[in-house]
Amino acid sequence: MCGIVGAVAQRNVVPILLEGLQRLEYRGYDSAGLAVVHDGQLERVRSIGRVADLTEKSAGTRGFIGIAHTRWATHGVPSVRNAHPHISKDHVAVVHNGIIENYEVLRTRLTAAGYEFTSDTDTEVIAHLIHSHYARGNSLLVATQASLAELVGAYAIGVIAADNPDQLICARRGSPLLLGVGIEEHFIASDVSALLPVTRNVVYLEEGDVVEVGRRSYQIFDTKGMRVERTVQISELNNESVQLGEYCHYMQKEIHEQPQALADTLESVCNSQSLVPGIFGAEAAATFADIDSILILACGTSYHAGLVARYWLEEITGIRCTVEVASEYRYRISVANPKTLVVVISQSGETADTQAALNHAKTHGHIHTLAICNVPESALVRLCKLRMLTRAGPEIGVASTKAFTTQLAALFLLTLILAKQRGRLTAEQEQKHLQELRHLPSGVKKVLELEPQIAKLAEQFASKHHALFLGRGLHYPIALEGALKLKEISYIHAEAYPAGELKHGPLALVDKDMPVISVAPNDALLEKLKSNLQEVRARGGELYVFADAHTHIREAEGIHIMQMPEHAGYLSPILHTIPLQLLAYYVALQKGTDVDKPRNLAKSVTVE
Numbered sequence: 226m227c228g229i230v231g232a233v234a235q236r237n238v239v240p241i242l243l244e245g246l247q248r249l250e251y252r253g254y255d256s257a258g259l260a261v262v263h264d265g266q267l268e269r270v271r272s273i274g275r276v277a278d279l280t281e282k283s284a285g286t287r288g289f290i291g292i293a294h295t296r297w298a299t300h301g302v303p304s305v306r307n308a309h310p311h312i313s314k315d316h317v318a319v320v321h322n323g324i325i326e327n328y329e330v331l332r333t334r335l336t337a338a339g340y341e342f343t344s345d346t347d348t349e350v351i352a353h354l355i356h357s358h359y360a361r362g363n364s365l366l367v368a369t370q371a372s373l374a375e376l377v378g379a380y381a382i383g384v385i386a387a388d389n390p391d392q393l394i395c396a397r398r399g400s401p402l403l404l405g406v407g408i409e410e411h412f413i414a415s416d417v418s419a420l421l422p423v424t425r426n427v428v429y430l431e432e433g434d435v436v437e438v439g440r441r442s443y444q445i446f447d448t449k450g451m452r453v454e455r456t457v458q459i460s461e462l463n464n465e466s467v468q469l470g471e472y473c474h475y476m477q478k479e480i481h482e483q484p485q486a487l488a489d490t491l492e493s494v495c496n497s498q499s500l501v502p503g504i505f506g507a508e509a510a511a512t513f514a515d516i517d518s519i520l521i522l523a524c525g526t527s528y529h530a531g532l533v534a535r536y537w538l539e540e541i542t543g544i545r546c547t548v549e550v551a552s553e554y555r556y557r558i559s560v561a562n563p564k565t566l567v568v569v570i571s572q573s574g575e576t577a578d579t580q581a582a583l584n585h586a587k588t589h590g591h592i593h594t595l596a597i598c599n600v601p602e603s604a605l606v607r608l609c610k611l612r613m614l615t616r617a618g619p620e621i622g623v624a625s626t627k628a629f630t631t632q633l634a635a636l637f638l639l640t641l642i643l644a645k646q647r648g649r650l651t652a653e654q655e656q657k658h659l660q661e662l663r664h665l666p667s668g669v670k671k672v673l674e675l676e677p678q679i680a681k682l683a684e685q686f687a688s689k690h691h692a693l694f695l696g697r698g699l700h701y702p703i704a705l706e707g708a709l710k711l712k713e714i715s716y717i718h719a720e721a722y723p724a725g726e727l728k729h730g731p732l733a734l735v736d737k738d739m740p741v742i743s744v745a746p747n748d749a750l751l752e753k754l755k756s757n758l759q760e761v762r763a764r765g766g767e768l769y770v771f772a773d774a775h776t777h778i779r780e781a782e783g784i785h786i787m788q789m790p791e792h793a794g795y796l797s798p799i800l801h802t803i804p805l806q807l808l809a810y811y812v813a814l815q816k817g818t819d820v821d822k823p824r825n826l827a828k829s830v831t832v833e
């Protein structure tokens with residue numbers, strides 16, 4: 226989603242802004258722009274397309290203060306006129322991430338006041354609004370604060386003015402923004418990866434913060450306009466972890482990082498002899514003792530992780546569990562139960578729908594909250610009482626891979642710890658599970674060896690327009706995840722069904738042109754699944770089966786087998802995810818799509 230970078234320094238900031246934007250490219254965007262103050266004037270460069278185009282167009286632009294932006298279109302098509310920064314009366318420039326809900330009312334009012342709108346965006350009202358307050362003699366800070374008070378919606382903004390070469394104003398509410406602290410220079414950015422070449426010292430801004438950023442100092446004001454101090458933290462993100470290295474795409478790199486990501490996520494547990502609730506926070510034991518049900522809220526891939534967890538949680542702990550798409554839950558009038566543990570799952574921790582769903586749950590009386598998240602200090606982590614950080618490292622590819630498998634690992638730990646606390650896990654079972662978790666990274670490594678075979682298989686998919694994914698039980702959500710991966714990066718229409726549901730409708734779609742991909746673990750539902758596969762074959766459907774050892778599903782005409790290792794029990798969904806990620810990746814390569822930045826999608830969905 227939109228990315229913001231800003232800088233006020235003793236040197237030309239244009240290269241800093243451009244490199245920052247390039248590092249935010251993974252968030253997804255369709256146009257880019259920057260503005261600097263130079264010789265008392267605003268200079269703006271905007272471009273539709275990649276940051277590389279903007280860089281070319283910016284040759285010769287310089288300034289010691291500036292703001293820059295990658296735009297993911299919401300209001301108005303991707304075009305140069307809609308690209309940020311937006312400028313009011315050649316004087317005030319604004320970049321914005323978020324959505325202003327009352328922009329139409331403001332636009333009408335500002336138009337009547339003589340402001341000319343040159344874009345279709347909601348952002349432009351912010352520029353004119355700030356200008357209208359600034360023109361009345363207010364400081365840029367006060368003009369921004371007064372304008373923000375009139376906005377309804379979500380925002381992270383950066384503001385500069387032509388006659389103020391020393392101050393940049395920024396603010397956030399509902400969209401992420403942080404401040405980078407350098408030596409006699411300061412920066413702003415949507416996420417820390419943008420700033421790594423210039424600083425590691427960051428202040429994560431809180432909801433409603435407004436900051437006056439100068440070269441030597443900065444001042445933060447809270448929602449009430451009071452000056453506040455926020456802790457400067459040293460980011461642990463290292464520069465190499467956001468480099469591509471030997472890989473062709475971030476998605477490929479991230480698929481291969483899964484053994485390490487899982488090992489890191491499980492590190493504290495696997496090094497100990499027993500499972501303790503403390504890994505979820507100091508209050509976890511007391512909280513877990515007080516709950517009688519679980520409600521999981523998430524979006525996209527993270528929602529699929531929740532769906533897998535429901536099988537584990539109900540079967541192993543005996544605790545009732547529901548899983549809801551956050552964007553639906555947030556608007557649903559539901560029955561709250563203060564004894565429910567609300568679990569939000571998110572890679573970014575900034576997903577607007579998940580945040581809103583969590584807030585909705587809290588407003589309705591839910592008090593026990595847990596975030597499973599990959600980004601420390603993200604909004605969701607800060608909003609929850611309990612937390613477990615997955616340690617997947619930065620995930621740059623829009624298609625979530627290592628975040629998903631590490632979420633599953635965290636959710637399995639949650640299951641075991643709850644089961645243990647409820648006396649549903651014997652010491653022997655606990656040791657067995659710990660042993661299996663210790664072997665998980667090497668199990669994933671083994672599955673990754675299927676890569677050349679899957680790359681070959683992908684050749685058969687490039688000409689297809691549709692695909693059907695099947696799974697049963699614990700692996701039905703894995704079929705959903707496989708279909709999501711394929712559609713988002715290869716643009717092939719893919720659906721997933723629980724295999725038993727085929728005959729209730731989707732079987733009508735099956736013919737020789739419909740590839741049917743099935744996850745076939747050697748579990749209690751195997752024989753049922755085999756019958757479902759026969760139903761497909763009998764209608765001429767081409768089957769691609771990811772089968773565990775000893776399933777006795779044989780290669781035959783129209784049946785292609787990818788041989789998986791021995792069945793991994795409860796951890797099997799993690800292993801079965803890997804080949805589906807690889808399949809999507811290699812099909813996308815065949816189709817020549819932009820694997821890491823698929824069309825229309827953004828990495829962090831920070832707007833509704």
Ligand code: M6R
Pocket residue numbers: 524525526527570571572573574575576579623624625626709710713828829830
């Ligand atoms: O950052 P989150 O996990 O909250 O993001 C949720 C979804 O937007 C995300 O999983 C999305 O579905 C991915 N692009 C899937 O690959």
